[in-house]
Amino acid sequence: MGEPASLVWLLSTGSKSDKEGWVNMSGICQQRVSRRQLLKGGLALAAGAVAFGPRSVLGEDRDECTRWAFLSDTHIAADPDHRYRGFYPYRNLQEIASQLSCDLPEGLVITGDLARLKGRPAAYANVKTLLTPLAEKRPVYLGLGNHDNREDFFRTFGDSRGSGEAVTNKHVIVADGGPVRLIILDTLHRINAIPGMLGWPQRTWLETYLRTCDDRPTILFLHHTPKVDLLDTGRLFRIIGPMTKVKAVVYGHTHHVKFSTYKGIHMINVPAAGFNLSDGHPVGWMEAKLTSRGGEFLLHAMGGNTRLNGLTTKLAWRS
Ligand SMILES: [Zn+2]
Numbered sequence: 001m002g003e004p005a006s007l008v009w010l011l012s013t014g015s016k017s018d019k020e021g022w023v024n025m026s027g028i029c030q031q032r033v034s035r036r037q038l039l040k041g042g043l044a045l046a047a048g049a050v051a052f053g054p055r056s057v058l059g060e061d062r063d064e065c066t067r068w069a070f071l072s073d074t075h076i077a078a079d080p081d082h083r084y085r086g087f088y089p090y091r092n093l094q095e096i097a098s099q100l101s102c103d104l105p106e107g108l109v110i111t112g113d114l115a116r117l118k119g120r121p122a123a124y125a126n127v128k129t130l131l132t133p134l135a136e137k138r139p140v141y142l143g144l145g146n147h148d149n150r151e152d153f154f155r156t157f158g159d160s161r162g163s164g165e166a167v168t169n170k171h172v173i174v175a176d177g178g179p180v181r182l183i184i185l186d187t188l189h190r191i192n193a194i195p196g197m198l199g200w201p202q203r204t205w206l207e208t209y210l211r212t213c214d215d216r217p218t219i220l221f222l223h224h225t226p227k228v229d230l231l232d233t234g235r236l237f238r239i240i241g242p243m244t245k246v247k248a249v250v251y252g253h254t255h256h257v258k259f260s261t262y263k264g265i266h267m268i269n270v271p272a273a274g275f276n277l278s279d280g281h282p283v284g285w286m287e288a289k290l291t292s293r294g295g296e297f298l299l300h301a302m303g304g305n306t307r308l309n310g311l312t313t314k315l316a317w318r319s
Contacts, residue, residue: 064178064179065179065289065290065291066106066177066178066179066180066289066291067105067287067288068105068107068108068109068177068182068287068288068290069096069100069105069107069109069287069288070111070221070250070268070270070286070287070288071108071110071111071270071273071285071286072110072111072112072113072145072223072251072253072270072272073112073113073145073253073255073271073272073274074093074110074113074127074272074273074274075113075115075116075117075147075274075275076089076090076093076114076123076124076274077090077116077117077126078116078122078126080126082116084116084275085275085276085277086275087274087275087304089116089274090126092273092274092275092283092303093127093130093273094130095302096273096284096285096300096302097130097131097133097134099300100134101134104134104137104138105138105287106177106178107138107141108131108134108140108141109141109143109221109250110140110141110143111145111184111221111223111250111251111252111253112147112148112187112188112222112223112252112253113145113148113223113252113253114127114142114144114145114147114153115127115147115148115149115152116147117147118147118191118192119150119152119153119191120149120152121155123152124152124153124155124156124157128157141173141175141184141221142157142184143171143184143185143186143221143222144171144186144187144188145187145196145223145224145252145253146187146189146191146193146194146195146196146223147191148191150169150171150186154171167186167201167202170185170186170198170201170202171184171186172184172186178290179216179290179292180216180217180218180219180247180290180291180292181213181216181218181219182219183220184221185198185206185220185221186198186222187222187230188223194229195229196222196223196224196229196231196253197224197230197231198222198232198236199232203232203235203236203239206236206239210239210243210245211243215245216245216292217245217292217317218246218247219246219247219249219250219290220246220249220250221251222250223251223252225253225254225269226267227262229253237262237263240263241263241265244264244318246265247265247266247317248265248266248268248295248315248317249262249265249267250270251267251268251269251270252269254269254277255271255275255276255277255281255283256269256271256272256276256278256281256282257269257271257281257282257286259297259313259315264318265318266315266317268286268315270286271283271284271285271286271299275304276303276304276305279304279305281304281305282299282301282302282303282305282308282309283301284299284301284302284303284304285300285302286299286300287299287300293317294314294315294316295315296312296313296315297312297313297314297315298310298312299311299312299313
C-alpha cells in the first residue's frame with residue numbers, strides 16, 4: 001500500500017569497486033564486467049520494470065560473469081519475533097539482507113514461501129521492509145510458494161497481471177541475468193496445501209516463450225520439488241527437456257540443499273532461509289556465480305547444519 005512499486009523497486013545503482021572486488025575473487029568469473037557497468041543505469045531500470053511483470057530486456061555480452069543471491073522459504077510472519085524450531089525467520093532474513101548489502105550481488109531471487117503460512121499483508125509488509133534497502137540498489141525477484149497468498153502479495157508489492165503478457169492469475173517474471181536468462185515461475189496452487197502446479201496456461205506461455213526467445217542459457221525458478229510434489233512435472237519436462245537452452249531448474253520447498261539432474265537439466269535445491277525441518281539441514285542461502293558456460297554455487301549456512309557452510313558446487317551447462 002502507499003507508494004507504487006516503482007518507487008521502491010525500480011531504483012538501482014552500481015559501484016565499480018564492488019563489482020571489481022568479486023570479479024577478482026571468483027574462480028569462475030575471470031572476466032571484467034564492462035557492459036553491466038556501462039549499462040547499469042538503463043539495465044537497472046529495465047530490471048526494475050520486470051521485477052513484478054514478465055517483460056524481458058536482455059543484454060548482448062555473453063562472456064561476462066554475474067553473481068546472484070538465491071534464497072527460498074523465508075517464512076516471514078506478521079510478528080517479527082515469531083519463532084519456529086528455534087529459528088527466528090525475521091532475524092534470519094535481516095541478517096542475510098545485511099550480508100548482501102555489504103557485498104552486493106547483481107540481484108536477488110527468492111523462490112517462494114515468503115510468508116509463514118498463508119500469506120497475509122502484515123507478513124508481506126515485513127518482507128518488504130527487510131528487502132527494500134536491497135531493492136533500492138539491485139533487482140529483487142520474488143516467487144510464490146504454497147504458503148503464499150497471491151492477492152495479499154500483489155497488494156503489498158504491486159500487481160504484475162496487468163502487463164498484457166502476464167499469465168492469467170500467475171506471477172511470472174523474465175529477468176535479465178546478463179549472460180543468462182532467469183525465468184521465475186509460479187507454482188502456487190492452493191494456499192497452505194503442499195502440492196504445487198504450473199497449470200496449462202503457464203506451461204503454454206513458457207513453451208511459446210522458450211520457442212521464440214534467443215538461445216541464451218536459461219535458468220527456471222519455481223517453488224515446488226519436481227517429481228515429488230509439482231503435479232505437472234511430466235508436462236513441464238516434456239517442454240523443457242528437449243530445449244537445450246534450459247540449463248537448470250532452481251527450487252526450494254524442501255528446506256534442504258541438493259544438486260541433481262533430471263532429463264539433462266541441473267536441479268538446484270536452495271536451502272530455507274527461515275528454518276530447517278531436520279537438524280541435519282542447513283539454514284541460509286546460495287550464492288551463484290553464473291556464466292554462459294556454467295555456474296558455481298556457494299552455500300552460506302548460517303544456522304542448522306553449519307558444517308555445510310562454504311560448500312561449493314560447480315556445474316557445467318549442457319550444450
Ligand atoms: Zn517452506
